[in-house]
Amino acid sequence: MALRTLISGKTLAAAALGGARTLAAARGVATVALPDLPYDYGALEPAISGEIMRLHHQKHHAAYVANYNKALEQLDAAVTKGDATTVVQLQSAIKFNGGGHINHSIFWKNLKPISEGGGESPHQKLGWAIDEDFGSFEALLKKMNAEGAALQGSGWVWLALDKEAKKLSVETTANQDPLVTKGVNLVPLLGIDVWEHAYYLQYKNVRPDYLSNIWKVINWKYAGEVYENAVA
């Protein structure tokens, strides 16, 4: 990603006028921040316990944010110095922590308390697209449950939209790889975290129970909005 995009409009304009002044002097690193949850930690019970939500947000996601920001600062310094070895060596930490931040930011929006509409089936455009691409809503859930349960190790199961082909698919990614690593045109409509930290305190090793229960708090309204914006 070009670091130029991190430079504010003000400095760019100044540089264009100034001419002689280098952009490097004005470069700053835009760090990321832990997003707030739009609901209380306990609001998704009994599907997901408040204890899990609190740890998941305050510890796991917060650590991804902190480590990603640290890696970005180090990357910036290495790029400035022309230290290619360090630039390359930082890539795995950036992919892991940056991916963790991206994925979890989506995940919090994919969940909603039942009292606020969590679990209500998708309607209209997304609902029709699901019927078309999977046969039925139940078939989609069955597929996502099966792929999520079968994933070895840690990762995510996604409902993906290929925005070029205008087609839905179920994908999995390993560890914290974002969906885009499976295809540049893939837009995540819905992601379910199947790392053990997402369910272990409540469901122990019975990942299938976690998967069958999480549908009760899935925010299909948000997925529908993402879908309609992407195909518009």
Add this chain to the structure above:
Amino acid sequence: MNDVADDESASDAETEENADANGDTVDALESSDPDEVGPVTWIEQQPLPYPSDALEPYISKETVEQHWGIHQHIHVERLNGMIGGSEWEGMSLGQMMLSSFNEGREAPHPPFFHAAQIWNHDFYWRSMQPGGGSKPSERLLKFIKRDFGSYDGMIQQFMDAALTQFGSGWVWLSYKGSKLPHVNSRSPIPSDNYGRLVISKTPNAINPLVWGHSPLLAIDVWEHAYYLDYEDRRADYVSTFLEKLLSWETVESRLKKAVIRAIERDGHVSRKHVRKQLLAQGKSRIRARPQQANENARGQTSSQEKPLGV
């Protein structure tokens, strides 16, 4: 230049003493040694080498019962469900694991995940002991200092590996017969071909056996190994494992076997070994040439017979 003579003296000691620190449980594990050739139709789960609450307060009884009793047990069930009538039926656990790895080409065959996880967990339980965590013996410390600079340096490297295993997996201390990646490779640089200790991290079910290394200790860093007791705090779990649970006696006994394996299986050769060989050759040449021997007796040296120079 590494002095590998010490590795050989370690293996000499092994042939004298047959008792291992953990007694029959280590022998039971060695039945899943990939070098063994014994027909087994169904894989049985090895028992825990200590009661399920023996690792408290560092690893809870609940975790041990979940981890051994459910996680590892399910791998045994799944593997047994797959091997009947397959090309893997009749193999030992270790053989199944190595052959289903598919030499790292693309994805392993389905039995690998289960066979390897069964093997890995057996190895992990036996890497720990109640009241473990004391420092390594002087002999082992010599190898550690040789290969990592210092004991603290090794610990730091181990912690770094554990915290940068981004996902599920394992961290290992292993003995590697050569500096090169492949166990049977020979480097023209003699010091490359001497055995050394290495730390490695592996994802999911993979273990360094598939690379021809001999593992000496393992820690499971899948979240299920520590989440009930440590939540997200993997660093606390790993340092507690190193300080309170790790069995250095087991590590040392595994190292002795690893050195022997490197010599017998992989053709690993040390300076001391080469010297012995040349001495033996030199002696047999002198005996086969009586005229030469008589010349020696008359005081004329046969300088070409001097075997040492390695």
